[in-house]
Amino acid sequence: MAPEDRRSMIVRAVLPLVVEHGAAVTTSQIARAAGIGEGTIFRAFKDKDELIEACVVAALDPGESLEIIGEIPGDLPLEQRLQEAVEALVAHLHRIGAVMTAVHRERVRPEHLRGRAAKSGDSRRESMEAMRTAIVGLLRPDAANLRLPIEKAAALFLSLLFSMARPVPGGPSSAEVIDVFLHGAVSA
Structure with missing residues (x-):
């Protein structure tokens, strides 16, 4: 999967968790929701903050x-x-x-x-x-x-x-x- 497609897939999977938990969502919750390993999160995003920001940008789109x-x-x-x-x-x-x-x-x-x-x-x-x-x-x-x-x-x-x-x-x-x-x- 292309890096941008992977990022989009993760964001789509994580948006409901962000609504529920806000920035307190854990990387293990993110990994489970996206069906990926925790390490994959950090290959797609620099850190959890960058992922949360991507979720905010996606919500605004x-x-x-x-x-x-x-x-x-x-x-x-x-x-x-x-x-x-x-x-x-x-x-x-x-x-x-x-x-x-x-x-x-x-x-x-x-x-x-x-x-x-x-x-x-x-x-x-x-x-x-x-x-x-x-x-x-x-x-x-x-x-x-x-x-x-x-x-x-x-x-x-x-x-x-x-x-x-x-x-x-x-x-x-x-x-x-x-x-x-x-x-x-x-x-x-």
């Missing part, structure tokens, strides 16, 4: 959610396409929250990870841009029916969606967010 959104058939009704996109993006946000909470229970080093794995040095901006682009693609079959330019509509939808990341007591469900996005908050 929206790639899997964007792939799911890209596979949503354009001939589905817009409301259904949006619901599937919400499910994918909310799962991504929950994964970020779970990993960051678990890792930062023991230590706080967010500055150390800023710009990590980003072409421009701003991974958060790149991630948001990739999500906006995915939503633009999702909206494209209905672009003629949008009251806003498609780029602005996608940004508005993401703003509504991200408001769900820190829910307000009694706040909207995903179905209500989609309904407000599609039909507004005021009845005519």
Whole structure:
């Protein structure tokens, strides 16, 4: 297996352990979860900290959610396409929250990870841009029916969606967010 493939495989196997144990996860737990020997961990990663950081970077990467959104058939009704996109993006946000909470229970080093794995040095901006682009693609079959330019509509939808990341007591469900996005908050 190529070194980068091995690293990715280990990270995928370890992410649930990082959520459960944070940085306190042991190398024996990591080895068991990945189905490898402990020595293999240190051939793929300099140390456990580097592996934990790779898990954080993987959690922040929206790639899997964007792939799911890209596979949503354009001939589905817009409301259904949006619901599937919400499910994918909310799962991504929950994964970020779970990993960051678990890792930062023991230590706080967010500055150390800023710009990590980003072409421009701003991974958060790149991630948001990739999500906006995915939503633009999702909206494209209905672009003629949008009251806003498609780029602005996608940004508005993401703003509504991200408001769900820190829910307000009694706040909207995903179905209500989609309904407000599609039909507004005021009845005519």
